[in-house]
Amino acid sequence: MHIPKGYTFAATAAGFKYEGRDDLALIVSEVPAHAAGVFTTNRFQAAPVLVARENLERGGRIRALLVNSGQANACTGQEGLDRCRDTLTMLNTFGLSWMEVLPASTGVIGDQLRMDLWEKALPGLQAVLGQSSPLDAARAIMTTDTFPKIVSREVRLSGGTVRLLGLCKGAGMISPNMATMLGFVLCDAVVDGAWWRETLKEAVRVSFNAVTVDGDTSTNDCVLALANGMSGVELSEADRLVLAEELTGLCQDLAFQIVQDAEGGTKVMHIEVAGAQDDAQADLAARAVGNSPLVKTALYGRDPNWGRIVAALGRSGAEFDPNAVSVSIGGQMIFENGRPVEGDWDALLAPVLRRDEVVIGISLGDGEGRALLFASDLTEEYIRINAEYRT
Amino acid sequence: MHIPKGYTFAATAAGFKYEGRDDLALIVSEVPAHAAGVFTTNRFQAAPVLVARENLERGGRIRALLVNSGQANACTGQEGLDRCRDTLTMLNTFGLSWMEVLPASTGVIGDQLRMDLWEKALPGLQAVLGQSSPLDAARAIMTTDTFPKIVSREVRLSGGTVRLLGLCKGAGMISPNMATMLGFVLCDAVVDGAWWRETLKEAVRVSFNAVTVDGDTSTNDCVLALANGMSGVELSEADRLVLAEELTGLCQDLAFQIVQDAEGGTKVMHIEVAGAQDDAQADLAARAVGNSPLVKTALYGRDPNWGRIVAALGRSGAEFDPNAVSVSIGGQMIFENGRPVEGDWDALLAPVLRRDEVVIGISLGDGEGRALLFASDLTEEYIRINAEYRT
Numbered sequence: 108m109h110i111p112k113g114y115t116f117a118a119t120a121a122g123f124k125y126e127g128r129d130d131l132a133l134i135v136s137e138v139p140a141h142a143a144g145v146f147t148t149n150r151f152q153a154a155p156v157l158v159a160r161e162n163l164e165r166g167g168r169i170r171a172l173l174v175n176s177g178q179a180n181a182c183t184g185q186e187g188l189d190r191c192r193d194t195l196t197m198l199n200t201f202g203l204s205w206m207e208v209l210p211a212s213t214g215v216i217g218d219q220l221r222m223d224l225w226e227k228a229l230p231g232l233q234a235v236l237g238q239s240s241p242l243d244a245a246r247a248i249m250t251t252d253t254f255p256k257i258v259s260r261e262v263r264l265s266g267g268t269v270r271l272l273g274l275c276k277g278a279g280m281i282s283p284n285m286a287t288m289l290g291f292v293l294c295d296a297v298v299d300g301a302w303w304r305e306t307l308k309e310a311v312r313v314s315f316n317a318v319t320v321d322g323d324t325s326t327n328d329c330v331l332a333l334a335n336g337m338s339g340v341e342l343s344e345a346d347r348l349v350l351a352e353e354l355t356g357l358c359q360d361l362a363f364q365i366v367q368d369a370e371g372g373t374k375v376m377h378i379e380v381a382g383a384q385d386d387a388q389a390d391l392a393a394r395a396v397g398n399s400p401l402v403k404t405a406l407y408g409r410d411p412n413w414g415r416i417v418a419a420l421g422r423s424g425a426e427f428d429p430n431a432v433s434v435s436i437g438g439q440m441i442f443e444n445g446r447p448v449e450g451d452w453d454a455l456l457a458p459v460l461r462r463d464e465v466v467i468g469i470s471l472g473d474g475e476g477r478a479l480l481f482a483s484d485l486t487e488e489y490i491r492i493n494a495e496y497r498t
Numbered sequence: 499m500h501i502p503k504g505y506t507f508a509a510t511a512a513g514f515k516y517e518g519r520d521d522l523a524l525i526v527s528e529v530p531a532h533a534a535g536v537f538t539t540n541r542f543q544a545a546p547v548l549v550a551r552e553n554l555e556r557g558g559r560i561r562a563l564l565v566n567s568g569q570a571n572a573c574t575g576q577e578g579l580d581r582c583r584d585t586l587t588m589l590n591t592f593g594l595s596w597m598e599v600l601p602a603s604t605g606v607i608g609d610q611l612r613m614d615l616w617e618k619a620l621p622g623l624q625a626v627l628g629q630s631s632p633l634d635a636a637r638a639i640m641t642t643d644t645f646p647k648i649v650s651r652e653v654r655l656s657g658g659t660v661r662l663l664g665l666c667k668g669a670g671m672i673s674p675n676m677a678t679m680l681g682f683v684l685c686d687a688v689v690d691g692a693w694w695r696e697t698l699k700e701a702v703r704v705s706f707n708a709v710t711v712d713g714d715t716s717t718n719d720c721v722l723a724l725a726n727g728m729s730g731v732e733l734s735e736a737d738r739l740v741l742a743e744e745l746t747g748l749c750q751d752l753a754f755q756i757v758q759d760a761e762g763g764t765k766v767m768h769i770e771v772a773g774a775q776d777d778a779q780a781d782l783a784a785r786a787v788g789n790s791p792l793v794k795t796a797l798y799g800r801d802p803n804w805g806r807i808v809a810a811l812g813r814s815g816a817e818f819d820p821n822a823v824s825v826s827i828g829g830q831m832i833f834e835n836g837r838p839v840e841g842d843w844d845a846l847l848a849p850v851l852r853r854d855e856v857v858i859g860i861s862l863g864d865g866e867g868r869a870l871l872f873a874s875d876l877t878e879e880y881i882r883i884n885a886e887y888r889t
Contacts, residue, residue: 148813149809149812149813150811150812150813150818150820151808151809151811151812151820151823151836152820181805182805182808182833182836182837182838183837184821184836184837215805216805216808216809217804217805217837217838325809326808326809326812400791400876400880400884401884404880404881404884404885405884405885407881407885408884408885410885413608414572414573414606414607414608417542417573417607417717418540418542418607418716418717420541420542421540421541421542421717422539422540422541427541429541429542429543430575432542442573445542445573445575446573446574446575446608447573447608485791485881486881486885487878487881487882489791489795489881490795490798490876490877490878490880490881491878493791493792493795493796493799494795494796494798494799494801494877
């Protein structure tokens with residue numbers, strides 16, 4: 108694990124929802140860091156999302172991330188905003204101003220934060236600050252996740268080596284009683300704030316925003332990134348390109364882990380669309396396929412059902428000539444120029460469809476637009492998790 | 499059953515796919531009828547859709563509907579078009595010109611029609627014409643449907659009584675190996691052709707286009723309507739309003755049967771959206787809720803999970819002030835002006851959520867836009883049907 112310089116971690120059990128496990132994490136930077144955030148586009152934005160945006164827009168540097176699972180603090184009104192700010196103010200005892208902290212929450216929607224539990228938890232959090240590992244923090248932010256999601260990279264630049272560390276959680280794209288997508292990235296490079304913000308935005312576009320489990324987005328989704336400069340390594344123009352690429356790769360690794368851990372999922376589709384009129388059209392096409400219950404269940408059933416892929420493309424809203432469309436599964440062209448290719452596909456594709464990852468290649472014609480989307484399959488287990496039988 | 503005057507029915511087993519049941523139906527009008535059609539917006543349009551559109555656009559009157567299950571004749575190229583036209587030409591022996599017949603198909607995508615089976619089936623079809631019932635025809639067009647879908651109405655108008663008969667099939671909105679949505683309406687009123695076409699379009703908008711099982715649309719979806727004037731009853735201005743309303747009601751009854759028969763479905767949501775900026779925005783909101791896997795699984799699990807409804811609204815693309823949003827389930831306000839209403843909802847809503855039909859009322863504020871959508875829930879059985887285990 109490559110831990111960026113100048114960051115310490117704390118994780119503790121506040122008892123918000125889960126028995127016998129940590130559910131509150133704090134990440135502190137020794138010095139103020141440039142901070143960037145990308146937030147849910149859902150119209151219902153949770154209190155921590157609104158407060159984190161405020162603190163980012165204030166333009167000051169950020170010293171800490173405060174993250175809890177078990178309570179989402181969403182649809183909680185003014186009271187929810189006040190309580191969220193109160194949790195930041197409590198960090199005075201850590202020598203942190205509330206303006207220097209970005210909050211994030213995941214868990215049950217609608218309930219107000221239990222301030223008594225927060226107050227009781229703080230001494231414990233303080234006691235372990237610097238002793239907890241990044242993995243402890245990654246575990247504390249889990250909800251329905253079946254494994255903690257953490258990735259790190261060492262990046263050699265012209266002026267020296269910097270480190271990137273990312274952690275995230277998420278299993279359904281949203282499920283208010285349990286889950287949400289939260290991502291955090293720490294870096295110790297010396298960066299320009301505006302560049303860092305732009306770079307995160309672009310990295311998120313092709314990583315966290317390029318995965319789908321069930322097409323739902325949450326009130327709490329966010330990705331927050333800090334760069335504290337503690338490595339002392341400044342970036343040349345060329346270094347910026349390298350670091351941006353590494354940041355993108357790190358975010359893609361994390362996003363991929365989310366799809367791997369999709370609620371009830373058994374497989375990940377790599378949906379690669381090319382030949383669209385532009386990238387936005389390619390994205391429309393990829394999402395229609397990746398979110399189609401019929402494509403997802405066919406994948407789960409190991410059924411090389413190009414008909415469902417083609418039907419989803421046809422209703423995606425992307426513009427194309429049906430007679431120019433081709434589809435491959437696992438590299439084998441099964442549908443070409445609007446017509447099925449003859450073959451015993453059940454037999455030919457059986458080994459491909461047994462794998463955990465299946466590449467679906469789609470060409471819409473001869474445009475330049477491209478998109479890559481990672482999508483899970485849809486299984487009885489997803490239904491069971493989300494129906495939460497009540498008898 | 500109120501059978502409009504001047505229509506005869508035939509159903510036979512052609513052996514396209516299903517053993518031991520009818521899979522080919524013919525409906526013949528004694529005299530040429532005004533015809534109207536509404537077709538799938540999917541970019542991949544099956545051969546029968548293209549041929550039916552052609553014959554409608556030719557503007558002549560229509561005498562027959564020829565419908566098969568088992569083969570969709572979609573993604574079959576020029577050959578598919580040729581074979582579709584050949585099936586119409588075969589009806590010469592019935593005294594029908596190919597230009598007077600509208601075809602519709604449902605079943606496996608990609609395979610060419612088996613012309614040998616069509617030829618073999620025709621004498622049998624001819625033999626039973628006039629002996630088969632509308633119910634026989636409704637059975638012959640089924641795929642994964644668990645029951646035939648048929649509705650009829652008698653409508654008293656100023657000049658006399660006319661009859662409407664509708665039949666349809668569909669269980670998943672599409673599943674290329676099996677299903678598609680096809681609807682047929684027969685009427686014996688004397689109508690103006692342009693009025694009949696407009697009236698069908700509007701009726702379909704608020705019926706067949708206001709239901710969702712899985713958000714998928716098919717290459718073959720169509721609704722075809724004939725009015726042959728055999729009742730001799732002409733329509734006054736007031737009669738037109740009455741008949742339009744009855745046609746809409748008939749289509750809604752049929753559409754509702756489709757959701758009732760949703761693959762694996764146990765419940766139907768009535769999603770009633772009001773207070774949107776316009777009807778299109780209301781429709782966006784209703785569809786986001788009705789197609790959300792998380793809302794559907796919550797409904798299945800009898801979980802009064804307003805959080806999932808609210809989160810779906812938030813990502814729907816509809817514009818609204820989150821603080822003006824209210825949600826009721828079974829008439830009980832559970833979320834009001836952007837905040838949850840306190841209450842023991844598990845207990846309070848248990849009787850409501852045990853029912854087969856659950857009304858979800860949504861107000862987005864004070865706009866005039868409204869929408870009503872019928873949507874199924876999502877169950878393990880849907881997964882089983884559509885994953886078609888291959889071991």
